Amino acid sequence: MFDVVVVGAGVIGCAIARFLTQYEGRFCVIEKGDDVCCGTSKANSAIVHAGYDAAEGSLKAKYNVLGNAMMAELSEELDFPFQRIGSLVVGTDEKSMPVLEALYERGIKNGVSGMKIVCGDELRKLEPNVSENAVAALYASTAGIVCPFNLTIALAENAAENGAEFRLNTTVKGLEKSENGWIVKTDKGDIETKIVVNAAGVFADNLHNMVSAKKISITARKGEYYLLDKSQGKSVSHTIFQLPTNMGKGILITPTVHGNLLVGPTATDVESKENLSTTALGYEELNKKANLAVNKLNLKETITSFAGLRAHETQEDFIIGFCDDAEGFFDCAGIESPGLASSPAIGKDVAAQVAEKLGLDKKKNYKSTRKGIINPEQLSLEERKDLIKKNPSYGKIICRCESITEGEIIDAATRIIPARNLDAVKRRVRAGMGRCQGGFCSPRVMEILAETQGCKLSSITKKGPGSEIVLRKEAENDQ
Amino acid sequence: MISRDLVIIGGGPAGLAAAVAAYDAGLKDILLIERDYCLGGVLNQCIHAGFGLHTFKEELTGPEYAQRYIDMVLERGIEYKTDCMVISVSPEKIVQITNKDDGIFEVQAKAIILAMGCRERTRGSLNIPGTRPAGVFTAGTAQRLVNIEGYLPGKQVVCLGSGDIGLIMARRMTLEGAKVLCVAEVQEKSPGLKRNIIQCLDDFGIPLLLRHNVINIYGENHITGVDVAEINENFQPIPGTTVHYECDCLLLSTGLIPENELTMGLGAEMDPITKGPVVDEKFMTTVPGVFAAGNVQAVHGLADDVSVHAEIAGRAAAEYIGGGRQ
Ligand SMILES: Cc1cc2nc3c(=O)[nH]c(=O)nc-3n(C[C@H](O)[C@@H](O)[C@H](O)COP(=O)(O)OP(=O)(O)OC[C@H]3O[C@@H](n4cnc5c(N)ncnc54)[C@H](O)[C@@H]3O)c2cc1C
Ligand SMILES: Cc1cc2nc3c(=O)[nH]c(=O)nc-3n(C[C@H](O)[C@H](O)[C@H](O)COP(=O)(O)OP(=O)(O)OC[C@H]3O[C@@H](n4cnc5c(N)ncnc54)[C@H](O)[C@@H]3O)c2cc1C
Numbered sequence: 045m046f047d048v049v050v051v052g053a054g055v056i057g058c059a060i061a062r063f064l065t066q067y068e069g070r071f072c073v074i075e076k077g078d079d080v081c082c083g084t085s086k087a088n089s090a091i092v093h094a095g096y097d098a099a100e101g102s103l104k105a106k107y108n109v110l111g112n113a114m115m116a117e118l119s120e121e122l123d124f125p126f127q128r129i130g131s132l133v134v135g136t137d138e139k140s141m142p143v144l145e146a147l148y149e150r151g152i153k154n155g156v157s158g159m160k161i162v163c164g165d166e167l168r169k170l171e172p173n174v175s176e177n178a179v180a181a182l183y184a185s186t187a188g189i190v191c192p193f194n195l196t197i198a199l200a201e202n203a204a205e206n207g208a209e210f211r212l213n214t215t216v217k218g219l220e221k222s223e224n225g226w227i228v229k230t231d232k233g234d235i236e237t238k239i240v241v242n243a244a245g246v247f248a249d250n251l252h253n254m255v256s257a258k259k260i261s262i263t264a265r266k267g268e269y270y271l272l273d274k275s276q277g278k279s280v281s282h283t284i285f286q287l288p289t290n291m292g293k294g295i296l297i298t299p300t301v302h303g304n305l306l307v308g309p310t311a312t313d314v315e316s317k318e319n320l321s322t323t324a325l326g327y328e329e330l331n332k333k334a335n336l337a338v339n340k341l342n343l344k345e346t347i348t349s350f351a352g353l354r355a356h357e358t359q360e361d362f363i364i365g366f367c368d369d370a371e372g373f374f375d376c377a378g379i380e381s382p383g384l385a386s387s388p389a390i391g392k393d394v395a396a397q398v399a400e401k402l403g404l405d406k407k408k409n410y411k412s413t414r415k416g417i418i419n420p421e422q423l424s425l426e427e428r429k430d431l432i433k434k435n436p437s438y439g440k441i442i443c444r445c446e447s448i449t450e451g452e453i454i455d456a457a458t459r460i461i462p463a464r465n466l467d468a469v470k471r472r473v474r475a476g477m478g479r480c481q482g483g484f485c486s487p488r489v490m491e492i493l494a495e496t497q498g499c500k501l502s503s504i505t506k507k508g509p510g511s512e513i514v515l516r517k518e519a520e521n522d523q
Numbered sequence: 524m525i526s527r528d529l530v531i532i533g534g535g536p537a538g539l540a541a542a543v544a545a546y547d548a549g550l551k552d553i554l555l556i557e558r559d560y561c562l563g564g565v566l567n568q569c570i571h572a573g574f575g576l577h578t579f580k581e582e583l584t585g586p587e588y589a590q591r592y593i594d595m596v597l598e599r600g601i602e603y604k605t606d607c608m609v610i611s612v613s614p615e616k617i618v619q620i621t622n623k624d625d626g627i628f629e630v631q632a633k634a635i636i637l638a639m640g641c642r643e644r645t646r647g648s649l650n651i652p653g654t655r656p657a658g659v660f661t662a663g664t665a666q667r668l669v670n671i672e673g674y675l676p677g678k679q680v681v682c683l684g685s686g687d688i689g690l691i692m693a694r695r696m697t698l699e700g701a702k703v704l705c706v707a708e709v710q711e712k713s714p715g716l717k718r719n720i721i722q723c724l725d726d727f728g729i730p731l732l733l734r735h736n737v738i739n740i741y742g743e744n745h746i747t748g749v750d751v752a753e754i755n756e757n758f759q760p761i762p763g764t765t766v767h768y769e770c771d772c773l774l775l776s777t778g779l780i781p782e783n784e785l786t787m788g789l790g791a792e793m794d795p796i797t798k799g800p801v802v803d804e805k806f807m808t809t810v811p812g813v814f815a816a817g818n819v820q821a822v823h824g825l826a827d828d829v830s831v832h833a834e835i836a837g838r839a840a841a842e843y844i845g846g847g848r849q
Contacts (some may be wrong), residue, residue: 117643432627433626
């Protein structure tokens with residue numbers, strides 16, 4: 045019997061699990077994917093927003109501002125990349141000024157600090173590559189960028205180190221009320237728990253509607269992106285948002301924590317909640333809008349494109365709290381943007397509410413820190429040489445584009461929540477995320493995975509069961 | 524710090540031929556560095572015939588062709604290190620290398636020949652709409668999986684791009700028991716060699732669809748199919764021409780790009796046309812004493828041409844050091 049079962053190992057579920065393990069109790073996270081961070085948390089803009097966007101008094105505003113304030117310390121504790129680079133909302137026509145002023149006012153009401161309206165030379169000094177058409181911008185110094193994968197994985201690993209159990213490849217099919225709580229019906233059997241936390245992303249309405257008469261409805265709103273080569277990563281030094289123009293809603297341009305450039309997202313409602321395909325229309329929109337607020341983006345340097353699904357709920361705000369008509373069922377639904385930025389605050393608050401309900405005590409030997417995978421590139425030459433002496437696999441480079449060593453990949457594949465497939469390795473150490481997109485290293489990474497898992501190369505997948513990469517090996521048949 | 528007169532980076536046909544030519548021109552203090560576990564470069568996976576017609580006046584397979592040069596290197600006792608990756612090269616000609624046994628170490632060279640070969644263009648740079656499933660490979664990756672590792676990437680195959688690697692892989696996959704449904708090519712004319720179109724496609728009844736593109740990829744986890752459509756002069760799909768193919772593998776053979784990391788890190792001026800470094804008639808880059816040979820300089824269609832150019836670079840490097848210019 046668990047105290048809490050969290051459904052969904054996205055950034056929200058993992059943050060809740062991490063903060064729950066500060067308390068005494070038995071906690072479990074159930075995830076249908078082959079890894080943590082394989083839903084919306086893996087495909088988004090990775091911005092830690094300042095918090096002026098959301099309506100005053102909304103949960104979005106509250107958690108965003110709180111989450112932003114927590115992010116720097118959390119990144120130290122859990123060892124994931126976060127950079128407070130600041131953002132600019134750029135207006136390109138006469139009508140921009142009042143809109144920027146309204147955003148500023150809203151930011152003040154939401155409790156955002158470090159904002160300023162800039163124009164002319166001041167704006168160009170901040171961001172030399174801003175478009176000639178830019179008339180003014182709202183600068184927010186507290187905005188930042190984060191690695192969404194390593195944020196989520198760090199939260200999950202820290203939760204696991206503190207005793208939370210992660211059950212991957214397990215789909216919740218139904219929920220039954222029991223005497224003391226809930227029986228969670230999964231494709232891998234029943235799991236009993238006192239409280240269920242719904243952190244199922246775009247599928248949170250399915251889960252909620254299993255137990256509540258007050259239905260909610262989540263629409264998947266697709267956002268498509270281009271990711272540009274590192275050669276373009278310095279095109280801008282802040283996150284650049286565009287105010288809406290007569291061409292519609294703007295897109296953003298931002299450096300990523302790894303030094304690439306991200307351009308997007310579009311916004312289109314789609315029927316299927318698993319529809320992550322990119323489209324010709326999406327590309328067209330990105331091509332048209334990419335250069336509205338900045339000069340000279342070289343879209344030819346695109347190394348990949350991808351899409352993510354926003355969990356858009358009709359009420360336009362996060363739904364966070366115990367469900368009125370289902371005792372012991374806690375909702376985190378409609379967590380669209382700024383969900384990533386809000387995640388630390390949501391995790392902390394939800395854990396506190398759930399712990400209070402169950403009367404859980406704080407854990408005495410809670411370990412609040414987690415070490416990430418060593419990145420030899422960030423070490424000094426001497427440190428790097430020492431590391432290779434201790435562990436020669438750090439001397440062998442597997443991914444040539446991102447200079448990822450065998451040591452890092454073995455670490456990723458043997459951690460407390462091990463990377464089991466190519467995409468999982470890629471999210472942890474970027475092998476295959478560079479300009480050749482795994483063309484060179486994927487056969488080598490597959491070999492390492494097969495070795496650590498003690499299986500055949502033909503069982504290694506791209507992203508979980510059903511995505512096996514190769515069919516057979518003659519030698520295997522011979523044996 | 525170790526020092527050598529000449530450091531050659533890359534042990535493919537370019538690096539090997541350059542080493543031999545430099546040695547024969549009188550330079551003995553040479554170190555050749557290769558990141559793979561053996562010499563030969565990409566030719567090790569090119570197990571088809573068609574190499575050496577110019578250089579040796581006979582038809583060899585890729586590994587046979589490479590072996591001729593490897594033997595020449597061995598005969599001369601030229602020093603080489605495999606399983607070693609060069610991670611940076613400085614304008615002062617310090618080459619930084621890493622491997623498991625020695626860790627990171629540096630070699631001071633008087634001259635350097637870059638011979639790191641090329642890489643393939645990927646799906647990402649092509650902006651093909653659709654899902655991102657398993658089963659999409661560049662032709663060269665598939666070639667390595669089939670010919671070196673011994674795995675089959677799929678059984679129902681569509682090829683995009685009719686470069687020579689694509690054509691050769693269409694045949695290879697067919698010989699391995701897969702069905703190649705078609706080869707789509709966006710250009711009006713295939714960039715592949717005429718003999719490859721005949722021997723790899725026509726002889727096996729594989730249709731070549733000129734002015735066609737893959738316009739959508741389907742399948743959540745594993746690829747289940749693609750849409751192929753005819754395109755107009757602006758490369759836009761022509762409505763009504765779309766044909767859906769069910770397949771479990773998409774091979775991309777849409778071009779090669781010089782392996783530029785080290786070259787750019789060095790600060791050599793780049794050529795927007797070849798996409799490799801700017802070189803003079805002796806294949807010296809804009810950094811004095813640093814030469815570029817083979818596919819790292821510009822993508823060559825034929826390995827035989829690579830050898831010829833690399834020999835020029837090898838002799839030029841020997842001359843450069845002999846002349847005492849530094
Ligand atoms: C997949 C593929 C298939 C091809 N098939 C054919 C064919 O059938 N017929 C034909 O005529 N041509 C073919 N080519 C074209 C090419 O011209 C080859 O024939 C020829 O191998 C190029 O020689 P090279 O020495 O320049 O490059 P490569 O053979 O690629 O050799 C470069 C070497 O440098 C090494 N290297 C790279 N970076 C580093 C580093 N940082 N440190 C240490 N070592 C490094 C690599 O491991 C490699 O061994 C093919 C090319 C590719 C990519
Ligand atoms: C285009 C786009 C851009 C965005 N940009 C930003 C941004 O810049 N900044 C920001 O703060 N936010 C941004 N967001 C929002 C942010 O990405 C999300 O709010 C956040 O990732 C949501 O996390 P989650 O854990 O709720 O959902 P998810 O990451 O989707 O996790 C839910 C998990 O539940 C699992 N699951 C679902 N149903 C079941 C079941 N029945 N059984 C078991 N497991 C199940 C899923 O597999 C999934 O892994 C963006 C979103 C999109 C789409």
